[in-house]
Amino acid sequence: MPINSFLYPGAKVTPAYEVANSLRFNKASSDYLTRTPSGTGNRRTWTFSAWVKRSKIHSVGDQIFQQSHSEGNYMKVYFYANKIYWRGQTSEANSAYIVTNRLFRDVGAWMHIVARFDSTNSTAGDRMRLYINGVEETSFSTDINPSLNYDSFANTTNAIDVGRDNVNNGSYFDGYMAEVCMVDGQSLGPTSFGEFDEDSPTIWKPKDVSGLTFGTNGFYLDFEDSSSLGNDAAGSNNFTVNNLTATDQSTDTCTNNALVLNPLSANASYVFSEGNLAVAINGVNNEKKAIPSTFGSSSGKWYWEVKNTSSSNQNYIYAGFVDADVIGQFITGSQSNAPYDANNGYGNFIQGSGTASAGIGIYKAGNSNYNTSTTYLTNQIGMFALDLDNRKAWFGVNGTWINDASGNTGNPATGANSTWDSDDLISTDKVWMPATAGYYSGPSCSYNFGSPPYAISSGNTDDNGYGNFEYDVPAGFYSWNTKNLAEFG
DSSP, X not given: OOEEGGGSTTOOOOOSSOOOOEEEEOGGGTXXXXXXXXSOOOSXXXXXXXXXXXXXXXXXXXXXXXXXXXXXXXXXXXXXXXXXXXEEEETTEEEEEEEESSOOOOXXXXXXXXXXXXXXXXXGGGSEXXXXXXXEOOOEEEEEXXXXXXXXXXXXXXXXXXXXXXXXXXXXXXXXXXXXXXEETOOOOGGGTEEEOSSSTTEEEEOOOTTSOOOSSOEEEOOOOTTOTXXXXXXXXXOEEESOOGGGEESOBXXXXXXXXXXXXXXXXXXXXXXXXXXXXXXXXXXXXXXXXXXXXXXXXXXXXXXXXXXXXXOEEEEEEEEGGGTTOBOXXXXXXXXXXXXXXXXXXXXXXXXXXXXXXXXXXXXXXXXXXXXXXXXXXXXXXXXXXXXXXXXXXXXXEOOOTTSXXXXXXXXXXXXXXXXXXXXXXXXXXXXEEXXXXXXXXXXXXXXXXXXXXXXXXXXXXXXXXXXXXXXXXXXXXXXXXXXXX
């Protein structure tokens, strides 16, 4: 089965076509796009295509797109729990309806979905065809083919929403979308939107779709204009933006997958939002469970930032890095000695709180820590520089690197005066990754691996031109994404 290259971070794939932006949808803030066509297009023949990266496996629907006349009269494509549903109803009867047997549970990878509709086809099984990453799905738990010349509710004059069920005003999508297309009047296969890599023939990647004929009600959403996120790049079928802002434009795309936190390793007390870049702990004290990112590395030099969004004095948030062997394990220790595990050698964190005036604690693997006079309070941004080649790490706050244990000013760019050295990063044969943890109910933070979920006042990139950071990226350090990982990790 061909795969999406970004299931395997570090694969050396250089797409001929680069996707610059995606749009980050947040279920909690009811994000969606909508438009109402002025005229009817082709209801019998059309194609919908989108690249998506899920943020969470919900027990309710995650709507990708829906066009509806009323409840019981619609056409929609959506996730429900682990499966993909493509459903068309007329007068509350399932007229066109397929549900995959295959499960889709990866929250760290991009995938390509093509829904190809042609009710004029004389072969019933070819009237409704679903493709994932360039390969047609053929195994369905529900498989109801539309009747010959069935008029779907796509390309009608009813409202079409991207990211929401527009009848029930719910089932908002949680995650990222890129290269969202509707082609009115043509039934197109996946090769109109993507192709297999010539050097890695199992890898599916996007290609330029700007030359397609999109038809009367067709559209192409590339999300490249932050001031007009609903802009139709192929014409004038623009969408109205609802609850989305310029900060929801992301550089995490299907040609350069970026790091996010991994909610699959967390329990219900961790609440994720903003495409798994923001996390809060609700309702449980003494949580202290290490929540890592979706991938990591055993080599290279990496930079990221974390904004402390906690609001309470004693509700501590921990930001740092762990090794992959302990994903999802509980961090041992108490409030006084914070997260560490001497046996596994992980739990390298700095501690932030809401309104406390005390210094932050820096907690090292192997049951050791020291405190500094630096504070890491609400709305302050922590800086992290991790050098896995030389087994060193630096922490900083609001543009200033924290001194080492001897009081010397740290400088990641020169390798001087690291907060930690090789005595702390115990093993060189482990995969290390950013992580977070919390203590008491209420702490929260937002991660910036290169595409921040919050507004920043300046824009700094790494030496490869990737990332959008508040503070200068040290020379030789890079943001966490698949292109940098393939080159340096």
